[in-house]
Amino acid sequence: MVPMSPTLSDPAPADAGFIQRAAELTSAVRETSPLIQCATNQVVANFTANVLLASGPAPAMVDVPGEAGEFAAIASATLINLGTPHEAQRVGMLEAVAAAAAHGTPWVLDPVAAGPLTLRTRFAHELLTHSPAVVRGNASEILALAGTGSGGRGVDATDDVDASVPGAVRLALTANGHDGAAPARVVAVSGATDLITDGRDAIRVGGGSELLTRVTGGGCALGAIIAAFVAAGRASSVSDLEAAAIAHAFYSEAAERAAERAAGPGSFQAAFLDALAAVTPDDVGAFVGARVSTAVVLGGEDPAGGMG
Ligand SMILES: Nc1ncnc2c1ncn2[C@@H]1O[C@H](COP(=O)(O)OP(=O)(O)OP(=O)(O)O)[C@@H](O)[C@H]1O
Ligand SMILES: Cc1ncsc1CCO
């Protein structure tokens, strides 16, 4: 059964354990430099690679059919972003997600502009059957995939993050994994306040900067950072849910610092890369303490038959 109209409990501040895991996971991402395969759109490939390099992980934009699966087998995590999904890239993406599944490698789906565009929306639904660890998008994209969208107008959101709660919960709970055999699917919705949920628990991440929406790739590069934090989280027993939320906190802390120094979108982009490199694990811990809240999903029902 699909949840009818789930809501969230009153928010609680992040507890000390979560704050500590945020700092430790940020250290781990810097120290272990996870290798992140990106099959992403041609608009943001360069920015995404720079965001990863500034943050610690190693990017590799390997999306060519015949190579994409081979590379997914050795990557720490894979990002699949549907911004400009040409036919050959779609073939490479299917190879990559099959290899990721075979090797237990986490992968992140960013269904850019899902909803108004039929081909990529169908392809996103096909990709969902290959068990992404995280589905990341703006509210319009998440609502479209959940089947509750308002249409959207393309790559930018027309829906509000809070309005996406029922859709995000539904999209999380319709995945396999809630039987305990595999990690639950995490759905991450970006906006003024970000919402990250596995259908049972939810985490809200505030802060950040509106300037992230004035340069291209603000959301797309976030998908690559989520992939890196989830990969490092799996190596240190941090749940995909918390790892994805800590990724958002890391990103928002850097965006806030960059916005303080920037005169506009151009200098913001450069300042953001500098800030991603400068943010410390303790900064991320402090950010989680100040700007992150947790809640429980109320009124959600697990289609697999138990809320565990
Ligand atoms: N009004 C806002 N205030 C602060 N931060 C914001 C705001 N809107 C978006 N963000 C941040 O910007 C980043 C990108 O989110 P956004 O929802 O714009 O992604 P997106 O629409 O998928 O972007 P794109 O597809 O253009 O890369 C996230 O880190 C989010 O928290
Ligand atoms: C502008 C744009 N067009 C297709 S993908 C993309 C990058 C933001 O998603």
Ligand SMILES: [Mg+2]
């Ligand atoms: Mg996007």
